[in-house]
Amino acid sequence: MAHVTPTVSRSRATSASLRLSVLMFLADPQWLIPSMIAPVMFGLVAFELFRGAGHYYLTYAILGAGMMSMWGQTLYGSGWAIGQDREFGTLEPTIGAPTPYLYIVFGRVLWNVISGLIGGAIVYVVVLVAAGTPPPVANPLGFVVLFVFVMLTLASVGVVFTAAWVYTRYAGFIQNVGEFAFYVGTGCMFPIVILPFWTNPIGLFFPPTWALDALRYLSIPGYVGFSWGFWWDVLGAVATTLAYLAVAGTIFHRVERHVLASGDLSWY
Amino acid sequence: MTIPPAVEVHDLTRVFESRKGFLFGEHTRTEALKGVDLTVEQGSIFGLLGPNGAGKTTLVKILSTLLLPSGGRAAVLGHDVTTDAEWLRPRIGLVLGGERGLYNRINARDNLRYFADLYGIPGSEREERIRAVLQRVGLTESADRRVEEYSRGMKQKLHIARGILHRPQMLFLDEPTIGLDPKSARETRKLVRSLIADGVTIFLTTHYMFEAEELCPELAVMSKGRIVARDTIPKLRQLVGGDRTLEAEAYGFEDAEVDALRRLPGVSKLVSEEYGPRTRLTLRLQSLETTPGDVSATLPGHSELTVRERRTSLEDVYLDLVEEEAQ
Numbered sequence: 001m002a003h004v005t006p007t008v009s010r011s012r013a014t015s016a017s018l019r020l021s022v023l024m025f026l027a028d029p030q031w032l033i034p035s036m037i038a039p040v041m042f043g044l045v046a047f048e049l050f051r052g053a054g055h056y057y058l059t060y061a062i063l064g065a066g067m068m069s070m071w072g073q074t075l076y077g078s079g080w081a082i083g084q085d086r087e088f089g090t091l092e093p094t095i096g097a098p099t100p101y102l103y104i105v106f107g108r109v110l111w112n113v114i115s116g117l118i119g120g121a122i123v124y125v126v127v128l129v130a131a132g133t134p135p136p137v138a139n140p141l142g143f144v145v146l147f148v149f150v151m152l153t154l155a156s157v158g159v160v161f162t163a164a165w166v167y168t169r170y171a172g173f174i175q176n177v178g179e180f181a182f183y184v185g186t187g188c189m190f191p192i193v194i195l196p197f198w199t200n201p202i203g204l205f206f207p208p209t210w211a212l213d214a215l216r217y218l219s220i221p222g223y224v225g226f227s228w229g230f231w232w233d234v235l236g237a238v239a240t241t242l243a244y245l246a247v248a249g250t251i252f253h254r255v256e257r258h259v260l261a262s263g264d265l266s267w268y
Numbered sequence: 269m270t271i272p273p274a275v276e277v278h279d280l281t282r283v284f285e286s287r288k289g290f291l292f293g294e295h296t297r298t299e300a301l302k303g304v305d306l307t308v309e310q311g312s313i314f315g316l317l318g319p320n321g322a323g324k325t326t327l328v329k330i331l332s333t334l335l336l337p338s339g340g341r342a343a344v345l346g347h348d349v350t351t352d353a354e355w356l357r358p359r360i361g362l363v364l365g366g367e368r369g370l371y372n373r374i375n376a377r378d379n380l381r382y383f384a385d386l387y388g389i390p391g392s393e394r395e396e397r398i399r400a401v402l403q404r405v406g407l408t409e410s411a412d413r414r415v416e417e418y419s420r421g422m423k424q425k426l427h428i429a430r431g432i433l434h435r436p437q438m439l440f441l442d443e444p445t446i447g448l449d450p451k452s453a454r455e456t457r458k459l460v461r462s463l464i465a466d467g468v469t470i471f472l473t474t475h476y477m478f479e480a481e482e483l484c485p486e487l488a489v490m491s492k493g494r495i496v497a498r499d500t501i502p503k504l505r506q507l508v509g510g511d512r513t514l515e516a517e518a519y520g521f522e523d524a525e526v527d528a529l530r531r532l533p534g535v536s537k538l539v540s541e542e543y544g545p546r547t548r549l550t551l552r553l554q555s556l557e558t559t560p561g562d563v564s565a566t567l568p569g570h571s572e573l574t575v576r577e578r579r580t581s582l583e584d585v586y587l588d589l590v591e592e593e594a595q
Contacts, residue, residue: 008358008388016385020371020378027373027414089368093430096334097386098357104386261336263284263329266368 013099017107021081025115034072039119042068043126051131056220058127058135063219066123067212068183070116070154077112079158082165083172091166092265095256101166102159102252109158113151137219146215146234153207153237156244163248163255169264187212193225207244210237272346274438274469275308275331280340282326300326302493303340310345310438313460313470315484317477317586323493324473325364328442331471332362345438358387361436363427365444372416376407376426379415380433387434401429405459421452428459438469445479457483477583491590504585510536510554513580516563517548518570528566533557537588552580552588 025031046065050057082105085091095101128134137143165172185192185203192203203209213225214233226233259265282301287293300323308314318324329335331344333353342349347356371379380398389397402411405425410418415426424444431439441460445453460483464470474480480487481501488498497507505511516529521540526549530538534555541548551563560575567573 012385016382020382023374023378024371088371090371092334093369096332096357096362097383098354098388099386260334263335265334
């Protein structure tokens with residue numbers, strides 16, 4: 001057996017992690033509930049809430065319900081994947097591999113973004129069927145570009161939150177408490193401008209808050225969100241996303257060091 | 269160019285601190301390693317024996333870069349485990365074994381594909397490499413079955429397959445046959461021997477004496493976080509009093525009889541143990557002068573006396589050393 005030291009490709013590690021996530025998803029039907037059934041419920045509830053509010057509010061409904069579905073999948077699913085690694089005892093051999101763990105997490109988050117998109121698409125189809133007409137979008141091309149960017153903002157938060165699962169086996173507690181607060185606080189279901197003023201600064205710490213407001217400006221004529229308007233929303237989203245990605249880059253190295261020091265990698 | 273030792277450990281310590289309870293819980297502090305010194309050369313198999321809780325797994329995890337030491341220094345293949353983990357990880361393999369550590373809901377082949385990619389095995393070689401290791405560990409037939417359907421022995425084989433997939437220079441095996449049936453354990457030992465033949469340096473921990481005796485020309489005994497002895501098996505036998513052991517068993521002995529046995533020629537050590545109503549005296553002998561007949565003659569008047577001679581086993585060595593450390 002010849003000993004040849006391989007060069008580890010980070011993109012290959014990410015794609016391996018993505019592939020593993022798909023296999024694990026397909027092997028475990030419990031995910032059908034958050035990824036397939038919950039979006040149908042979100043779509044129907046949102047449609048009923050906004051059906052009498054005007055034509056463009058259908059788009060509003062789709063955005064709200066779709067984001068709820070995607071937010072849950074991206075954030076909750078990414079953390080949960082690491083929690084599963086703890087439970088299976090696979091976190092230890094994975095951390096012990098030569099690939100920096102951050103790139104493995106990217107793969108997990110990427111899958112959850114894709115699965116979140118599937119949830120978003122389901123909401124779209126549900127509202128489309130319920131309304132009997134395609135929801136109008138004021139600027140379709142801009143909508144698509146911004147929509148992809150919204151997913152990136154969700155993923156950036158997902159990566160940072162995933163670090164908590166590596167850091168401690170109790171991360172599920174924080175995430176369970178936080179999940180619904182994030183729905184409201186980031187304006188997934190409705191714009192946070194209608195919440196009490198003191199809550200707004202909290203929401204602004206999260207990139208999706210900015211990106212979602214921008215998306216509503218772009219797709220719903222006459223929408224009034226944050227008073228600073230569309231371009232400042234975009235700028236805020238870009239800045240906070242970059243900040244999250246920078247935090248992720250440094251936090252993972254520290255988290256890895258912490259778990260190697262604490263010796264609780266195999267605990268669950 | 270001089271070849272660095274496979275393992276070089278100096279004054280290594282590791283303390284685990286934990287808190288029971290969420291807010292005001294009790295703080296616990298456990299010293300798992302208390303100043304371990306050890307050097308292992310490359311190119312063979314080295315055994316680390318010790319009872320549960322001796323610190324074997326802690327040492328292996330530190331050496332395989334999965335745990336940071338609290339103090340001291342540890343190097344593998346000449347590289348520090350704390351500062352050169354990036355260099356070391358592609359060159360070492362770790363088999364922790366057990367039921368956990370595998371993706372049970374997917375098949376063995378996909379488990380190996382995942383880790384092949386994380387270890388940077390070239391895409392063009394990946395499938396062939398996986399086929400070869402599956403064949404080597406005897407899992408070819410069941411490679412496409414979900415791991416959750418595997419027996420304990422098959423899971424252990426998959427752990428080993430993953431550990432050798434990237435062709436490491438050094439392999440750490442932490443109790444690789446624990447919980448296996450005799451047939452699976454024998455197959456695992458055969459596999460380990462074949463790896464040695466391939467030039468892989470192996471660091472094996474076990475608490476099975478026969479396994480250590482069968483596989484390891486040299487070993488260390490660990491107890492309560494310390495290395496209490498380290499040598500070849502014949503020399504370890506000498507360390508605990510000799511190659512020959514005589515055992516005398518009866519319903520109790522007088523102190524004077526025990527003293528008389530101690531004075532027999534070549535007796536280096538005498539241990540007395542109670543087994544219900546019976547007492548067993550174990551004598552370690554450094555020479556051939558004293559025979560079972562001499563022992564019987566020294567213990568007259570015991571109608572139920574049994575005396576037998578046997579070779580000092582590694583288990584005797586181990587128990588003596590661990591007992592001495594406990595005292």
